Amino acid sequence: MTDxxxxxxxxxxxxxxxxxxxxxxxxxQRHVLRTSLNLAGAxxxxxxxxxxxxxxxxxxxxxxxxxxxxxxxxxxxxxAMAAMFASxxxxxxxxxxxxxxxxxxxxxxxxxFFGFFSLCVTSTMGVALAGNLFTFFVCYELLTAxxxxxxxxxxxxxxxxxxxxxxxxxxxGGVALMVGMIWLQxxxxxxxxxxGGSLAQLAxxxxxxxxxxxxxxxxxxxxxxxLVPxxxxxxxxxxxxxPVSxxxxxxxxxxxxxxxxxxxxxxxxxxxxxxxLGVKQALLAVxxxxxxxxxxxxxxxxxxxxxxxxxxxxxxSYIVMGVAMVGATSTIGGIVHLVHQGIMKITLFxxxxxxxxxxxxxxxxxxxxAGRLMPLTMGAFSVAALGMIGVPPAAGFISKxxxxxxxxxxxxxxxxxxxxxxxxxxxxxxxxxxYAAWFxxxxxxxxxxxxxxxxEAPWALLGPPLATAAMTLLAGLFAGSPFSPLSWAALIAARxx
Amino acid sequence: xxxxxxxxxxxxxxxxxxVLAFAGGDRLRRGVTVALCAGLALAAALLAGxxxxxxxxxxxxxxxxxxxxxLLRADGLAxxxxxxxxxxxxxxxxxxxxxxGGHDEGHAAGPHGRTALFWPVWFMLWGALNALFLSGDxxxxxxxxxxxxxxxxxxxxxxxxxxxxxxxxxxxxxxxxSLSYLLGTALLYGQFGVLDLAGLGRAMADxxxxxxxxxxxxxxxxxxxxLVPxxxxxxxxxxxxxxPVSxxxxxxxxxxxxxxxxxLWFQVFPVLTPAVLAQAVGLFGSAAILWxxxxxxxxxxxxxxxxxxxxxxxxxxxxxxxxxxxxxxSVAPLAIAFHAVSHACAKAAMFMAAGGLMxxxxxxxxxxxxxxxxxxxxxxxxxxxxxxxxIGLPPxxxxxxxxxxxxxxxxxxxxxxxxxxxxxxxxxxxxxxRVLTVFMESSGSAAPASAPRVSLAAPALVLAVAALLLALxxxxxxxxxxxxxxxxxxxxAGGPS
Numbered sequence: 001m002t003d004x005x006x007x008x009x010x011x012x013x014x015x016x017x018x019x020x021x022x023x024x025x026x027x028x029q030r031h032v033l034r035t036s037l038n039l040a041g042a043x044x045x046x047x048x049x050x051x052x053x054x055x056x057x058x059x060x061x062x063x064x065x066x067x068x069x070x071x072x073x074x075x076x077x078x079x080a081m082a083a084m085f086a087s088x089x090x091x092x093x094x095x096x097x098x099x100x101x102x103x104x105x106x107x108x109x110x111x112x113f114f115g116f117f118s119l120c121v122t123s124t125m126g127v128a129l130a131g132n133l134f135t136f137f138v139c140y141e142l143l144t145a146x147x148x149x150x151x152x153x154x155x156x157x158x159x160x161x162x163x164x165x166x167x168x169x170x171x172x173g174g175v176a177l178m179v180g181m182i183w184l185q186x187x188x189x190x191x192x193x194x195x196g197g198s199l200a201q202l203a204x205x206x207x208x209x210x211x212x213x214x215x216x217x218x219x220x221x222x223x224x225x226x227l228v229p230x231x232x233x234x235x236x237x238x239x240x241x242x243p244v245s246x247x248x249x250x251x252x253x254x255x256x257x258x259x260x261x262x263x264x265x266x267x268x269x270x271x272x273x274x275x276x277l278g279v280k281q282a283l284l285a286v287x288x289x290x291x292x293x294x295x296x297x298x299x300x301x302x303x304x305x306x307x308x309x310x311x312x313x314x315x316x317s318y319i320v321m322g323v324a325m326v327g328a329t330s331t332i333g334g335i336v337h338l339v340h341q342g343i344m345k346i347t348l349f350x351x352x353x354x355x356x357x358x359x360x361x362x363x364x365x366x367x368x369x370a371g372r373l374m375p376l377t378m379g380a381f382s383v384a385a386l387g388m389i390g391v392p393p394a395a396g397f398i399s400k401x402x403x404x405x406x407x408x409x410x411x412x413x414x415x416x417x418x419x420x421x422x423x424x425x426x427x428x429x430x431x432x433x434x435y436a437a438w439f440x441x442x443x444x445x446x447x448x449x450x451x452x453x454x455x456e457a458p459w460a461l462l463g464p465p466l467a468t469a470a471m472t473l474l475a476g477l478f479a480g481s482p483f484s485p486l487s488w489a490a491l492i493a494a495r496x497x
Numbered sequence: 498x499x500x501x502x503x504x505x506x507x508x509x510x511x512x513x514x515x516v517l518a519f520a521g522g523d524r525l526r527r528g529v530t531v532a533l534c535a536g537l538a539l540a541a542a543l544l545a546g547x548x549x550x551x552x553x554x555x556x557x558x559x560x561x562x563x564x565x566x567x568l569l570r571a572d573g574l575a576x577x578x579x580x581x582x583x584x585x586x587x588x589x590x591x592x593x594x595x596x597x598g599g600h601d602e603g604h605a606a607g608p609h610g611r612t613a614l615f616w617p618v619w620f621m622l623w624g625a626l627n628a629l630f631l632s633g634d635x636x637x638x639x640x641x642x643x644x645x646x647x648x649x650x651x652x653x654x655x656x657x658x659x660x661x662x663x664x665x666x667x668x669x670x671x672x673x674x675s676l677s678y679l680l681g682t683a684l685l686y687g688q689f690g691v692l693d694l695a696g697l698g699r700a701m702a703d704x705x706x707x708x709x710x711x712x713x714x715x716x717x718x719x720x721x722x723x724l725v726p727x728x729x730x731x732x733x734x735x736x737x738x739x740x741p742v743s744x745x746x747x748x749x750x751x752x753x754x755x756x757x758x759x760x761l762w763f764q765v766f767p768v769l770t771p772a773v774l775a776q777a778v779g780l781f782g783s784a785a786i787l788w789x790x791x792x793x794x795x796x797x798x799x800x801x802x803x804x805x806x807x808x809x810x811x812x813x814x815x816x817x818x819x820x821x822x823x824x825x826x827s828v829a830p831l832a833i834a835f836h837a838v839s840h841a842c843a844k845a846a847m848f849m850a851a852g853g854l855m856x857x858x859x860x861x862x863x864x865x866x867x868x869x870x871x872x873x874x875x876x877x878x879x880x881x882x883x884x885x886x887x888i889g890l891p892p893x894x895x896x897x898x899x900x901x902x903x904x905x906x907x908x909x910x911x912x913x914x915x916x917x918x919x920x921x922x923x924x925x926x927x928x929x930x931r932v933l934t935v936f937m938e939s940s941g942s943a944a945p946a947s948a949p950r951v952s953l954a955a956p957a958l959v960l961a962v963a964a965l966l967l968a969l970x971x972x973x974x975x976x977x978x979x980x981x982x983x984x985x986x987x988x989x990a991g992g993p994s
Binding site: 024066067068069071072108109112137138141142144145148149152154155156160163164167171172174175178179182183185186 | 831868870871874878885888890891892897900901903904907908915919922923926930934937938939940968969971972975
């Protein structure tokens with residue numbers, strides 16, 4: 001259990017930080033060098049994270065820390081939870097990078113874009129590997145700062161407006177998180193993430209303070225996790241380019257919020273302490289409402305990316321629901337959905353990007369016949385959409401199954417009603433898309449747009465969604481194998497209880 | 498090396514350079530500038546090394562002991578201020594060489610003869626600031642204060658006749674404030690017969706003369722630091738000056754008078770500063786944060802935004818006084834160190850960036866700077882990083898200071914400062930991102946007349962990055978404050994908690 005590989009967490013951060021900083025100084029035309037740097041960094045990160053996952057599985061611990069001031073220690077540490085989020089982001093970063101290289105082909109300001117892109121992933125890795133609340137906060141705020149330039153990348157009035165909204169929400173959330181964290185530290189001292197939490201003693205003596213602090217922390221994290229009513233920025237941020245949407249919805253931003261809630265509930269408060277304080281019930285109610293509300297709003301969006309954005313609002317709260325119920329099974333369901341939602345949602349957004357690129361389709365109502373024109377893209381889209389609805393054997397089914405079982409186990413049977421209602425709404429807003437795409441005749445306009453290109457999309461744009469769609473199926477089909485997301489979530493749950 | 502040289506060099510080198518730069522021609526002036534930058538860097542390093550190894554260093558100039566002699570002393574805080582003064586000063590000198598050198602026939606900086614005057618006056622100011630940070634008696638401090646103020650006025654007037662009203666107002670306030678301070682000094686000398694800070698602190702008693710002296714000195718220094726409501730002179734003066742001068746005034750000069758305020762508060766007048774007075778000072782600080790930020794939001798010129806942000810940032814410094822009590826007393830030396838140094842670096846960077854943009858675009862009207870992130874990316878990036886620091890995003894020095902202030906608020910039960918700091922953070926993101934959003938706009942305005950030169954952007958970038966990483970230097974900062982404790986200030990709480 002010694003820190004024989006203390007270099008591993010900082011090295012994982014550096015594999016995206018260094019390329020990011022170098023890319024800023026590259027000329028716009030250094031396309032080959034920039035792409036090589038990006039891909040080399042992403043590959044190196046995959047290898048290092050794989051090493052880390054292997055080590056964590058064999059009960060090794062990796063920690064690297066530096067104390068700034070008494071009580072302010074930067075710690076990057078790998079535990080089971082960190083390994084899970086880190087591998088998700090790492091794999092999806094590689095996928096998104098390939099996609100982004102293809103997507104931004106020939107568009108202006110690519111050095112700036114990929115510079116901030118790498119910084120964004122570095123911050124996400126920091127969020128994943130943070131070993132205490134302070135480190136988490138530092139990376140969480142850096143994530144806000146590095147995502148903003150990506151959201152407003154196009155510089156149009158709409159993009160700037162979306163960026164302003166994003167900032168207003170994110171900065172307010174950051175302040176709430178900071179106050180909550182400092183308050184907690186004043187009572188409990190520096191708060192390290194520890195499996196099982198560390199506030200059981202204080203819950204007796206400082207009950208009301210701990211409830212207030214929990215509220216502040218959840219507000220801060222709920223902004224990024226898009227808990228209703230803190231979700232308003234997410235549908236607006238869909239003006240960003242497709243790879244950025246992937247970052248926001250699957251790889252980095254909403255995930256950082258959800259992951260933070262997982263950390264706070266399990267590794268700061270501890271499941272049983274949070275339960276005893278009564279805060280988990282409140283969180284469960286908010287999450288359940290968000291699940292239904294997000295799905296219901298998604299039904300009425302004609303803009304495809306906006307529909308997907310409201311779908312994210314709903315789906316991310318599945319994670320929160322799983323976390324907010326007491327019991328190992330619901331924990332597994334919540335945590336595994338962190339991964340499952342990521343691979344499904346990134347597939348959907350990348351496909352939406354392809355539709356916009358090749359057919360100039362942005363709205364659901366324009367999608368008639370899209371499946372015939374772009375069978376690979378729409379095939380991937382369909383797999384992910386069915387997964388979202390919860391059709392077996394796709395990944396989403398596994399999540400819902402465990403969430404449902406967990407609800408029974410923890411005595412919150414009404415949650416099954418929420419799951420059913422949400423699945424129904426999911427079907428209502430996804431199935432018409434699939435029907436229109438596969439069974440309706442394409443309009444002449446659409447067919448003409450398709451006929452202008454030989455292939456339905458360049459391989460750099462097709463490969464990534466096909467790969468993630470395949471992952472969606474594999475994660476469901478092979479859920480029982482030892483390194484599947486489900487097995488890993490079970491490992492985490494076993495360590496938390 | 499003798500203490501006389503160690504303490505004398507930071508003061509005398511710039512004064513000698515001022516004489517040479519005034520008397521000599523252009524070539525001599527350039528040589529002197531390079532030599533002075535190198536000399537001051539060496540002197541600051543030697544001084545810091547000596548304080549690190551031997552603790553507080555004192556020297557009685559000419560061997561005369563108090564009450565007659567001039568006392569120089571370098572404790573941890575003074576050393577940090579000298580390092581700040583040196584680092585920012587060198588960056589500004591490099592910038593000024595490019596700024597005044599590059600466009601003698603171009604923009605509005607005025608005829609060559611007048612910009613040549615910049616150098617001797619700036620060197621005098623530079624040395625006077627070091628003298629202020631190192632002096633240990635109230636009369637000597639008066640002399641340095643007056644020198645700093647007068648050279649500041651002279652530097653503003655370099656911008657030409659349109660800056661004269663602002664310069665005159667600054668001169669008027671500065672003289673009144675110095676006079677007020679001098680009256681206080683006279684009262685103290687009449688009452689106690691000593692002038693050195695330590696001796697005054699020992700002799701201090703609650704008598705009418707001492708009270709009058711405290712009132713006169715504090716008000717005078719508050720006016721020089723532009724504490725609300727005595728702030729109105731600052732924005733036109735700082736925004737109207739040439740960019741290198743704005744940087745010096747906003748980053749360094751106001752720190753001088755604040756530093757003196759702090760020394761008097763803790764070392765000379767502790768018996769005359771009851772908690773209620775500390776609360777009142779904190780209230781003025783809060784008003785400064787809120788009012789300065791609110792006004793910054795409404796400015797249409799970039800330099801005015803930056804200048805009003807100084808008014809707001811000064812407010813944080815004054816929050817120290819109510820908070821540095823009881824268990825949280827050690828926040829005083831730490832928070833001032835972080836905030837002063839971080840603000841100095843970030844603010845100098847932002848004024849230099851604004852100067853670079855002004856040279857490129859010929860105006861600093863914010864609306865004219867659309868698309869600066871692309872057309873003038875280096876200064877825009879420096880400005881953005883400086884903005885991150887001022888907002889208080891980690892790991893900047895302002896963040897560290899804010900953390901310390903918030904912790905102290907909670908530790909001492911003074912929760913009412915928390916909403917002020919939170920609101921200040923949000924307002925700062927408001928007024929700074931308002932500018933950054935314009936930078937990111939896809940360009941509608943004409944490309945700049947001339948692309949900004951690297952020599953103008955590099956010093957700004959270096960300072961901004963230094964400020965952003967300042968939290969990582971925390972071990973060094975605490976180290977020097979522990980090894981050479983700030984005389985008269987609360988000691989650091991020893992060891993990690």
